[in-house]
Amino acid sequence: MPGRPPSHSATHQEHLVRPQHTNAMGSVFGGEVVSWVDIAAATCAMRHCDRPVVTASIDAMAFLSPVHVGWIVCLDASVNFTGKTSCEVGVRVTATNPVTGEKHHTASAYLTFVALDSYGRPSPIPAVEPVTAADKRRYQEAQARRKARLELKAALAAREVGGTAT
Secondary structure: OOOEOHHHOOEEEEEEOOHHHEOOOOEEOHHHHHHHHHHHHHHHHHHHHOOOEEEEEEOOOOOOOOOEOOOEEEEEEEEEEEOOOEEEEEEEEEEEOOOOOOEEEEEEEEEEEEEEOOOOOEOOOOOEOOOOHHHHHHHHHHHHHHHHHHHHHHHHHHHHHOOOOO
8 A cells, every 4th residue: 555645634624712612711621622633633544544543542732822712723633653553643733813813832732543444443554654854753753652652551551450550
């Protein structure tokens, strides 16, 4: 199966923050942003894999600045790394005040998706082939994150086997 550059499946989505998206402080509810991130990343992963995907993990996500009602939230997603049946998708979240033009990097997240066949089993996917310098940097950084995720998974599994899961 031929590989694909990240540009093949790169996804851009925008949302207008409305009152129903906000918390008691009048800024966007973090769970809403997480939902938007998951949808943008899943769309990107499905485009890359040409098949349904499920979210396997979301790395830690920090909210860097508040986003207010009336602002526009932009999500840019791209495939950073692929394994045999899974891929890591990075999402950058930027918020813009349409009145002032002020922009803020609001959050970034890395999500792992597993592609599924018609029976709901993990399915092979095309490799990602980094092209640009930024693609290559993201690929290298994703390899390190994948290693850390696998080490954490193994450590947690070992704790459960030993009967010390909390």
